[in-house]
Amino acid sequence: MPKVSPDVVIVGAGETRVGKLPGLESVQIQAWAVQEAAADCGVRIPEIDGLINLDPYAIPNSMFSSTLVEYLGLRPSFISTVDVGGTVTAMTMLQQAVWAIESGHCEIAVCVYGENTLTGRPEGARGLALRNLLGGEEWEEPFGLHGMVVPYALLAQRYLHEHGASEKDLAEVALITRRHALLNDNAQMRKSMSMDDYLSSRMIATPLRLFDCSQVSDGGGALILMSRERALARDLKPVSIRSLSMRSTHNSVAQTPDLADLGMRAAGRDAFESASLGPQDMQVALLHDAFTISVLITLDALDFSAPGAAGNYLRAGHASLGGRCPLNPHGGLLSQAHIGGMLHVTEAVHQLRGTAGRRQVPGARRAVVSGNGGVFSVCGVMVMEA
């Protein structure tokens, strides 16, 4: 069972404003996020001697860790750029930071991602306009598949078919995360959404509508880690990573295993078993919600609901603030902003420290974070505790 060292902890979390940030390139957005995380835990920027980031997708930029190092004026002894997909990238950054600190490569590490995905896209582009390749193009483009919506639509159609679920199950995810986003001053979506609003939103690729799709966002998020000993000496409240597991099964949608065999179930089983905890022990769930369907599949895979019963679980109120285990109190990728899932982790830190303001889950001590990159191509589950 994969173990994460208990001796390295998260002490700082920061996020930039999200939405449109005209005039800022990705390096400036990432630097802003680092500044926010450093201020959050009283670390001075020059103290950072480890830096791990994800390079931008909208305008690809190689060797982006040293780009950011130079901008910040650092002289770190460990740097790395990680791109495994979705919130699993954030988890892998954290994993590398833990390894680097526990093995003495650095003492204070920052994990950061941010870019100008919204204002940096080409003129006239709609939706997410990636300029990098995702793999599989030769077997997808000739048949009319481009981007991420259609792959998730194919999974969604299959999920609805296998479980007799309906678009109203998908809608629950959109409605709950929107209600939560209204409690977050740093959210792109500021208007309430009714079931009628959802059902009348434009169809993109059946069965997914506009409101099943996450935001395209400018913005950034960052996390700072150090040894538990150092954190306590500085009088900082540590947040621990109890466990972290991942599975990679494929890349392109045509190679996706059957729904029941997606990597999320195995990653979740490993993460919960490694922490000797289960879904019933979690007080808040930060589930990767690039599309509504991702959340239904993940709730089932992590045993929050029986297979196909995620819609009922949501309708029962279990995932709403005030319920058993609130889902994405910050509004998630669907209604706060899509910063690759970095803000799922910063939100987990805020919830576990009790600094989440109006959207605080009272007394939250344990959080589960899920990630899926590509089309459930890589799945990750992380259990966090304060």
Add this chain to the structure above:
Amino acid sequence: MNNDLLAEFVPPTLDSRPFWEGCNRQELLLQHCQACHHAFYYARRLCPACGDTRLAWRAAGGQGCVYSYSQVQVPFQGPAWQSQLPYCVVLIDLEEGPRMLSRWLAPRGEVPRIGQRAQVVFEQVGQQKLPFFGAS
């Protein structure tokens, strides 16, 4: 030649050239591993089940069933694709085992049922015949 169909092409590789040449002869070729007998799609230089490199191309029957589909209503591949809307992308489980992504050919607006039997239909688009699928 179906003048109504659009397709974006990526240049073939040494791995994939036999597959696309097969399509031009109206053959749906799959690689079969001589060691473990796994049949797979798409073309690769090694068997993704066992890693063996003794591979042989064999024509598939072109029959399968619909694993999933999505009717696309937005021109993700550019304004020219407005003429294709709505069109239907399908995942087909081939009788030989592999799952394959393709496009469903049917009168405009018609979508398949999941589980429905499907048959490969080769259509010329530009210089290449493409393996689309339709009701069998």
